[in-house]
Amino acid sequence: MxxxxxxxxxxxxxxxxxxxxxxxxxxxxxxxxxxxxAGLPRQLPVAVVDLDQSQVSRALARQLQANPVTKPISYTDLASAVEAMQQADVYALLVLPHGFKRDLLTGESPTIDIRYNSQFLLVGKLLSSQLQASMADGLKPLAAIKQLAAGVPKAKVAVNLSPVSSQTTALFNRNNxxxxxxxxxxxxxxxxxxxxxxxxxxxxxxxxxxxxxxxxxxxxxxxxxxxxxxxxxxxxxxxxxxxxxxxxxxxxxxxxxxxxxxxxxxxxxxxxxxxxxxxxxxxxxxxxxxxxxxxxxxxxxxxxxxxxxxxxxxxxxxxxxxxxxxxxxxxxxxxxxxxxxxxxxxxxxxxxxxxxxxxxxxxxxxxxxxxxxxxxxxxxxxxxxx
Amino acid sequence: MSFLQLILAELKAILADKTIVLTVFGGVLFYAILYPLPYLNQVPTDQQLVVVDHDNSSLSRQLIRHADASAKIKVIAKLGSIDEAKSWIETGRAHGLLVIPADFRRDLILGRGVTLSYGGDASYFLIYSAVAEGLIAAGLDAGKNIQRLGLLAQGSGAQAADRSLDVVKLNSIPAFNPSLGYTPYIVPGLFLLILHQTLLIGTSILGASQWQQAGYWQQVSPLKLICGRMAAFMVIYSLLTSFYVGYCYYWYDVSLQASFSQVALLLLPFLLATTAAGIAFSSLFTRRDLPTQVLLLISMPILFVSGFVWPTALIPESVVAVSQVFPAVPGIMAMLELNQMGASWQSIMPQWLQLWAMVAIYFTFAYWGTKRRLTTVIDD
Structure with a gap:
């Protein structure tokens, strides 16, 4: 004591x-x-360079706006977007190429380029998967219209588009x-x-x-x-x-x-x-x-x-x-x-x-x-x- | 006492103090090996996965083989029920599970949708994302194969079938750290922080042990003492920094994009500001064991606030504003932008000027603090 x-x-x-x-x-x-x-990463700045300026490309850019993780910032040319990326003002960069809509309509497959900052590993990986998911979601309506036009019955369209859907569940820490x-x-x-x-x-x-x-x-x-x-x-x-x-x-x-x-x-x-x-x-x-x-x-x-x-x-x-x-x-x-x-x-x-x-x-x-x-x-x- | 003699006396005082030698040389060399040690394997691969296969068809077995072939996943067992799989995960034997529903193959061939379920332990994020990525890729592949077979059976040509499967190609490529490795991610920022912390500790221990004793430091003016001390530490740290930035960055596969002169020009105000801050900080202490403790407590917050672990945009602005007083915060960001992300010199000018402003401010503080310490001793 x-x-x-x-x-x-x-x-x-x-x-x-x-x-x-x-x-x-x-x-x-x-x-x-x-x-x-902040807990959940939200509103991470992403540079969007829309070289097509068509209705489809704008719809895709809006898709990013709807995703809570990403905050699209428009850049008119690639050079300034790259510079913003190098200065870590934006964490990812998405380029919609010139002639994007035309290629889609004519059955070519255009390429959407995504670059993400993997020097910031955690943010980069998250953005990579979120951007891909957003784009895939945004493109689905287009593909659905294409299928309907080809005479596929409406009930089959969804299945045709993604026959295997996946459900990913976090077992613990459920909301990541x-x-x-x-x-x-x-x-x-x-x-x-x-x-x-x-x-x-x-x-x-x-x-x-x-x-x-x-x-x-x-x-x-x-x-x-x-x-x-x-x-x-x-x-x-x-x-x-x-x-x-x-x-x-x-x-x-x-x-x-x-x-x-x-x-x-x-x-x-x-x-x-x-x-x-x-x-x-x-x-x-x-x-x-x-x-x-x-x-x-x-x-x-x-x-x-x-x-x-x-x-x-x-x-x-x-x-x-x-x-x-x-x-x-x-x-x-x-x-x-x-x-x-x-x-x-x-x-x-x-x-x-x-x-x-x-x-x-x-x-x-x-x-x-x-x-x-x-x-x-x-x-x-x-x-x-x- | 001439300036050169003063520098020599400083160097001698530093090298004679075992605690400083232990921290500065021991710490820097020891951490160069210890800190990146857990991350040497770079990318998590072969995460253990268990499969619950309710279908047992040729296609479900193929899906399992494909999942197993993915570099990120290793299928370790096939189990009978989800409950059993869950207990495997809870005991740590597996990190994820894949459930293949009954009639998986039949439904796919009939053109009905099926749902594959993946579960991963999100208590460990990196494992979770590795498992999810690997499984989604395997699942998509299986789906595509079936779609392709269906299209071919309906009579479309092979090329047209391929094309309608990939409406748009997504070309997603990592920039700056192409291997997605863990050491190129953590090393550049962390090593600058180690230099920053050991330098602060070294200068403050030296100061704290000198103020209340008599010695060469009282024979010179405070201004001269600070200049001499900064010169002595710059000699030591230019060697240690060269070892870190020149050799260790290279050894740990960090991507290097800036030229030697640019990196040197950036590190100069970083080291000067840190030394001046250390001397200013040392005038607050007379106990040798205290500065280390204070600096140890702030090192984790500095690492997380510097912006490469957790995005600065998500940190409350007040916290970011406070963090700007540490030379490491602008230093790390400028280094990453310049050397790892290949930004131009103009774009890191704000941070560079901020570092020089810090040199001026901390030098003033150091002068003021040192003068007070030295005069109070004379009064005694």
Whole structure:
């Protein structure tokens, strides 16, 4: 209990640490959510160069206006459209060729050229499929008239046009919402960073004020346990805020229970604590501990496997992925949110954290060995600080 | 102390500080390998798919073979029911399913419409789109074959049949990143951000550790100190930037369109503005472990706001306006336009001038901050 009080006093004494567990994460969470708050890409600018200026080509251009994803912008010549594309003013370019209507009527097949900006991969791919769908839809009435004129009965026209229709269903995350897809992993990566910094700062504080012996007075493990006991609920509160924001306030669909997600977050935090402890006892220098932890945890988002599938990563990336607590967590997260996974099915996933327990061995070894020379290091750091 | 001596002293101070060396050299080299690592395979291929075939005809089997032949899809099992397929997806053994309805072949030959159903796990977008693309292509092909047979049976000529199947050709081609690969997409922007962040961290740690101690930095005027520090970091970062932009871009298959002189001319104000911003930022701190933490927190937002991951048009304008204070935001966009998308130099002039304005503004801040830090120490 006295140890917890000691942590509280330390926290109150350190304005940065106080900010780090109060308003900084809240601001970052809300900022990142604002960034993606549009959710569904809408009204993306597309350059349309209509070289035909016929009734048919104008009807097709209007088709783009009707598609919520695209916002057609007319250009009179190709050169200015290309320039707009290079400056990323528009994300795709559609050219209706000269003589388009004539070719259609005379039975030639004219070509509609579509270029999409694949340097912006996400937008480019989306526009490519949307533009093709819009064009195909817009051309159907033309083909239908052609068939009717050839004497095909009306009932058969639709089938003749597309004998195989396809129905594509997103099984989970039904309306393809980017908030539901991107925001949880981004915020979880942020939570891991905050957790890492909070804990590393708390440990570094003992070095900075040269209080390691006081901290260790009741034994190494009790000292560590006090810090864990103190900071876990605080950081978990932010984890809870993230979940509340996404699944309660924004009301995104969730199949499983939020309580289970919180338990999963708790285990992730414990794993983060163990990693930070190991780095701390190995390096024992405040700035270096922070730099090293930063280097380790900063790329965690890329390795979660949400944007790029896990099983497509090379072997080495898979190994690095196993080290990151967030990638264990995100699997549980997706399973609970999308598939409604229950308590029992979550247990084996929790077991995948077993590797982190191995960290206890080097930690206890380094912790025992390290603090004989603490005084020198502590003095050295205080000198640096003063 | 002459200016040259000052630069040498700065370089020595940077190299003697293990934390800075770890961040600047270690960070830049380590991230050059680590960050693109997950994306090395570029394009998701062979996504596991399960098929529920209620038809079991020659045509449905052909459709499955065609789907399997698509590079994006690998059919791993044929299952009896949709429920079974769903449990495969939930346990992660498969990422999508294809349902072929009963009487698929019969209906097609009779000229009735049929509907193929695809389902994919949209919790993972890239997998979902890969599965959907592959299946739609396979489905369309099967449909076309049947249509063609029908037309031929009705007595139209082979050429005319082909023509009436493709009323219009859609020629949809990716511009700029022709392979649709993931590293050419992520590397150019991300690497500039890494340079930006490590440079800021390096300068701020150096500043934060010096303000409260005595040393060569008090023997020169603030103006000279800033110039010397900027020169020293420019020496280091021109090497590191050459490694990133010159070698790593090439190594990771990034498309390169600008000339050397144009890229160098663009990177000059980018690096200068970042160094000046770092020095100005460093005057806010006296603790060596703080700047890294602040900069770490803002790195993810900068990446997402810079406009190549998530379109700028969809970000709230206030967020975009705030983001313009970071040199990385105009820097990344100008680099992408100039080097990856082949825009002309005139078209990136606004960003280039913005970067130079940042150099001036941050230099003023740096001067002001450094002067305050140095005079307060003398007062003590």
């Amino acid at each position: 006295t140890m917890l009080k000691r942590e509280l006093a330390a926290l109150m004494d350190d304005p940065w640490q106080l900010a780090l567990i109060s308003y900084i994460p809240l601001l970052s969470i809300i900022g990142l959510w604002l960034l993606f708050s 919402n980017y908030v539901g897809f991107l925001v949880p992993p981004v915020l979880i990566a942020l939570l891991q960073l905050v957790a890492m910094m909070v804990f590393a700062n708390s440990l570094n504080r003992e070095l900075r004020w040269n209080t390691t012996s006081e901290w260790m007075a009741l034994g190494v493990w009790k000292g560590i346990a006090a810090k864990m006991l103190f900071y876990t609920p605080l950081v978990l509160l932010h984890g809870g805020f993230i979940l509340a924001l996404i699944y309660l306030y924004l009301g995104l669909p969730i199949e499983g229970s939020i309580a289970l997600l919180l338990v999963a977050q708790l285990i992730m935090l414990l794993a983060v604590w163990l990693m930070v402890l190991l780095i701390f006892f190995a390096l024992k220098d405040s700035a270096r501990v922070i730099s090293f932890c930063t280097a380790m945890f900063a790329p965690a988002f890329a390795f979660m496997g949400v944007t790029f599938p896990t099983h497509e990563m090379p072997e080495l990336a898979q190994w690095w992925r196993v080290i990151m607590p967030t990638s264990h967590y995100i699997e549980t997260h997706v399973a609970i949110v999308s598939y409604g996974q229950g308590w029992l099915a979550t247990l084996p996933q929790v077991a995948s954290y077993w590797g982190y327990l191995l960290l206890l061995i080097p930690i206890s070894f380094l912790a025992k060995k390290g603090f004989e020379s603490t005084d020198d290091i502590a003095i050295a750091t205080t000198q640096e600080e003063s």
